[in-house]
Amino acid sequence: SRGPEGPPWDAAGPKRGEEIYKRAGCVTCHGERGKGGYVNLNAIGGRVPAVERAKEGFSRAELVKRIADGVRHPTKADPAGPEPMLWMPAWKDALKPDEISAVADYLLSLAPPPDKEW
Numbered sequence: 001s002r003g004p005e006g007p008p009w010d011a012a013g014p015k016r017g018e019e020i021y022k023r024a025g026c027v028t029c030h031g032e033r034g035k036g037g038y039v040n041l042n043a044i045g046g047r048v049p050a051v052e053r054a055k056e057g058f059s060r061a062e063l064v065k066r067i068a069d070g071v072r073h074p075t076k077a078d079p080a081g082p083e084p085m086l087w088m089p090a091w092k093d094a095l096k097p098d099e100i101s102a103v104a105d106y107l108l109s110l111a112p113p114p115d116k117e118w
Helices: 013-024 026-030 060-069 097-109
Strands: none
Touching (some): 013 026, 013 097
């Protein structure tokens, strides 16, 4: 099994990661193919974040760490308002390191290819 600093791409990783994403319940909050989240009052954007463009903001190692550790306190839209109701649990006790790596590979595979003309 690979650790979080393993090779940047594993051909089997995204497919396996998609299965784990669905089985573990990530899809429930982050949506099919990471396209959009469930309503989360007072969170920035009012929803659980979409993860389809995770590649644009996170390295593979950062994604692995974020999945493993969770996101206990989402950023509030109104700092004076209540805490957002939903937060992402730490998955390090529920998923094996290679499963977390596979989910990270899946999220990285979701990014649309850059628009380039040849």
